[in-house]
Amino acid sequence: MPSGCSAVARSLSGWAAVSARGARDAGYVSRTLSPDSSLPSRAARGIVFDLDGTLVDSLPDIISSFLHGFEALGLPSPGAEQVRALIGEPLEAMYAELAPGEHVAALCAHYREYYPRHFTDHSRPFPGVVEALTTLRERGYLLAVATTKRTDMARRFVEAMGLSPLLHHVQGTDGFAHKPAPDVVLRALAALGTQGLWMVGDTTLDMGAGRAAGLRTYALTWGTHPKELLRTAEPDLLEPDLGALLARLPPLG
Structure with a gap:
């Protein structure tokens, strides 16, 4: 989710252009996963989660904080849905889409x-998390957790x-390529x-990053991107909650 205002030329010209298609179409795929690769092995125990919109229902606080700057600077504010559609990109890239460059x-x-100061106003973990x-x-x-937020803020x-x-x-994400890059x-x-x-x-960016890292991908429909958009990223599972994930991950011996 939104990170600090570091240089984002690559995000504006490169990664953002492929976010909806996912990393596979951009050539990032490292290997093809077999149907049995979801079964745990002794060497593989890692589950990686996005944060905002995945573990935590935080979008209202992100959107209101994003819009606060427009009010403070006396600029016309975009609509909440315009902001929501960009969540998952670095912060500067989001503002560059919706405001004149000199104000970013x-x-x-x-x-x-x-x-x-406001990220706990309404944010709470999703039910069952x-x-x-x-x-x-x-x-x-x-x-x-692997998030576009800066590490200090995420923690x-x-x-x-x-x-x-x-x-x-x-x-x-601290100064390196953001999702859908796998870094x-x-x-x-x-x-x-x-x-x-x-x-x-909960976004196509997450699906692209996971696939590029060689993982199976689990898309949650309770977050940022609607089901129809998530489906374009071809996740391995598209689910309304975490129940199906638990069903596929038995206790490790």
């Missing part, structure tokens, strides 16, 4: 000051949502010290 830096600054993460940990899986947010004790690692997913898995099984997310 100031808008980013307003967001970065305002959002941390705490129970699902608890169950997966008890079954022996290693769990990580503060995860802590505020009460999810820190359930996750083994929280990885943000943040691969770094999360490296921190876990295991191979990955599934990437769980």
Whole structure:
């Protein structure tokens, strides 16, 4: 989800253009997964989750914080649905789509000051998330977040949502290529010290990043992108909640 205002020329000209198609069409796929690759092996225990719109119902706070800068600067505000459609891109790329270029830096600054003071106003874990993460940990899986938020902000947010004790690692995007590039997913898995099984997310960007990292992809319809758009990314599973994931991941011996 939104990260800091680092250089995003690549995101504006490259990654954003392929987000809806997914990483496979852009040539990032590292291998073809067999139908049996969802079954855990001793070497593969990693489950990677996106954060906003996947584990946490945080979109209202993100959108209101994003729009705050327009009001503060006296600029015409875009609609909430316009903002929602861009969530998952870096913050600067989002503003560059909706505001004159000369105001992007100031808008980013307003967001970065305002959002941390309001990110718990309405945000809460989705129903069943705490129970699902608890169950997966008890079954022996290693769990990580891979988000477009900066790592420091992501960890503060995860802590505020009460999810820190359930996750083994929280990885943000700090100056390297953002989703659908696989970098943040691969770094999360490296921190876990295991191979990955599934990437769980709510956007086509998540699906592209997971596939590019060689994982099976699990698309949740309760978040940012609607079911029809998620289907274009051809996830391995398209589900309304985490129940089907739990059903496919038995306890590890």
